[in-house]
Amino acid sequence: MAEPTTLTACPVRPPGELPPPAATTHRPPGPGLLRMSAIAARFSTEPYAFLPEIARRYGDVVDIPVPVPGVTVTLVSHPDHVDHIMTRHHLRYHKHEGTAELVTGEPPALPLLEGEEWKRTRRPLNPFFSERALAANSTPMVEAIAERVADWEVHARSGGWVDLEHEIGPVVMDGLLRSIADLALSPEQLHEYVDGARSYGQWVVGRAAMYKFPAFVPRPFGRRGAAAKTIMFGELDRWVAERRAQPPRERPDIFQTLLEMEFPGTPDQQYARMRSELSGLVFAGFETTAEALAWTIALLARNPRALGEAYAEVDALGGGRVEYEHLERLPYLRACFDEAQRFQAAPANVRTATEEDEIGGYFIPAGSHVVISPYGLQRDPRFWRDAEQFEPRRFIEDKINRNAFIPFNIGPRKCMGSRMAYIEGLLTLATILQKFTVQIRDGWTPRHRIRVSTGLAGGLPAKLALR
Numbered sequence: 001m002a003e004p005t006t007l008t009a010c011p012v013r014p015p016g017e018l019p020p021p022a023a024t025t026h027r028p029p030g031p032g033l034l035r036m037s038a039i040a041a042r043f044s045t046e047p048y049a050f051l052p053e054i055a056r057r058y059g060d061v062v063d064i065p066v067p068v069p070g071v072t073v074t075l076v077s078h079p080d081h082v083d084h085i086m087t088r089h090h091l092r093y094h095k096h097e098g099t100a101e102l103v104t105g106e107p108p109a110l111p112l113l114e115g116e117e118w119k120r121t122r123r124p125l126n127p128f129f130s131e132r133a134l135a136a137n138s139t140p141m142v143e144a145i146a147e148r149v150a151d152w153e154v155h156a157r158s159g160g161w162v163d164l165e166h167e168i169g170p171v172v173m174d175g176l177l178r179s180i181a182d183l184a185l186s187p188e189q190l191h192e193y194v195d196g197a198r199s200y201g202q203w204v205v206g207r208a209a210m211y212k213f214p215a216f217v218p219r220p221f222g223r224r225g226a227a228a229k230t231i232m233f234g235e236l237d238r239w240v241a242e243r244r245a246q247p248p249r250e251r252p253d254i255f256q257t258l259l260e261m262e263f264p265g266t267p268d269q270q271y272a273r274m275r276s277e278l279s280g281l282v283f284a285g286f287e288t289t290a291e292a293l294a295w296t297i298a299l300l301a302r303n304p305r306a307l308g309e310a311y312a313e314v315d316a317l318g319g320g321r322v323e324y325e326h327l328e329r330l331p332y333l334r335a336c337f338d339e340a341q342r343f344q345a346a347p348a349n350v351r352t353a354t355e356e357d358e359i360g361g362y363f364i365p366a367g368s369h370v371v372i373s374p375y376g377l378q379r380d381p382r383f384w385r386d387a388e389q390f391e392p393r394r395f396i397e398d399k400i401n402r403n404a405f406i407p408f409n410i411g412p413r414k415c416m417g418s419r420m421a422y423i424e425g426l427l428t429l430a431t432i433l434q435k436f437t438v439q440i441r442d443g444w445t446p447r448h449r450i451r452v453s454t455g456l457a458g459g460l461p462a463k464l465a466l467r
């Protein structure tokens, strides 16, 4: 289970030395603008399947035409190309400039930084996300999950339909906030904060997608998102003020480490940057984990055989509160969490080439964009047997191509909190299964919905019953 959280060593080019020129100037094949618009129109109700369809027709490296002069986009769809971009030659690629919108007017935080500033910020935080550190600090998360899942009993007693995608939010948020900031909000505050985080998330994702549009074009969820931001950042300010009024902890936690980190600029800029890092951790950790869990429960509820196996594993723990120590006895639940993320999948991850490159024998110009579709890779029958089947056992029995399974990305920019996500995800899943049966409508199927992390269109309507 242990997976060290370290900075992967990166090849560093000696100062002043120019990158070698790409050996080819050939651009890959592609559909051309007209044909692409026709394919896009056919996939308008199934946007996640659009890029995989382009790859199926044109190959592993495809020129994607865009109606903006001077902009070059390449779709890459082979695990070796993922390895090239994200691990072996990651220095040749930066995050896409549109991602800056994810912090809307705030200073960029860790997930958006590059180079020395990225390393300088990640280094002091890394130790908190190691398996050992998370294990030592697991009790607050365990308590939060037990308390918030117990709140669901009211839904079981009422016997009515409830949106579990929504209900998972406060469980995950409570575990996360207690874990990273030693903050215990009331259930009402948690619900409010979760709603705010979701509205804010929808707004900034829309802004990132429309970053090239002129400022006068309204962005979706604009008013609601901006209002949510004011409330949420007000809360962050309150948490910071409260923590600063307390004596420093003998063993600094993540929050205190952020408060003590040195950032460049004026005191106001330093404060804004520290707050951005705090909100960055909350946003990177909240909706991602919550939606991965929603997909896991949805897919388990649709697959009685897998669900039965999951119940058997949880029941073998013998009842009582689910603790960190139980996780090693839950390999099947972990496989379910992985398999659900394989299906959930982001539609695209975009990087920008900082220098000329060559991928699969084709020319990648400096300043152009490369697009990877985790959705496409994670369902590609070349790398997954019975790719369309929900079959968690594949993660126990099969050899998985790690570059074709990238919910947390791979390489030096891999998710810093992946260990925390597994811990919170599995503790929550086990606690839910221990207490409840989950019933969904006959024939209900999960459909992808774009959020900060892929959600479920229409939520997850379910009935709960106490076991």
Ligand code: HEM
Pocket (backbone or CB within 6 Å): 110, 111, 112, 122, 180, 281, 282, 284, 285, 286, 288, 289, 292, 349, 406, 407, 408, 409, 412, 413, 414, 415, 416, 417, 418, 420, 421, 453
């Ligand atoms: C199932 C849950 C999660 C998923 C699917 C997920 C996914 C990801 C992905 C795909 C990236 C890389 C983005 C890119 O390179 O383009 C990332 C980065 C990151 N994640 Fe997560 N994440 C999850 C949970 C968490 C948690 C719980 C935390 C911490 C509280 C966290 C903190 C971060 C941070 C700080 C980064 C930026 C790392 C860097 O650039 O050095 N994530 N995450």
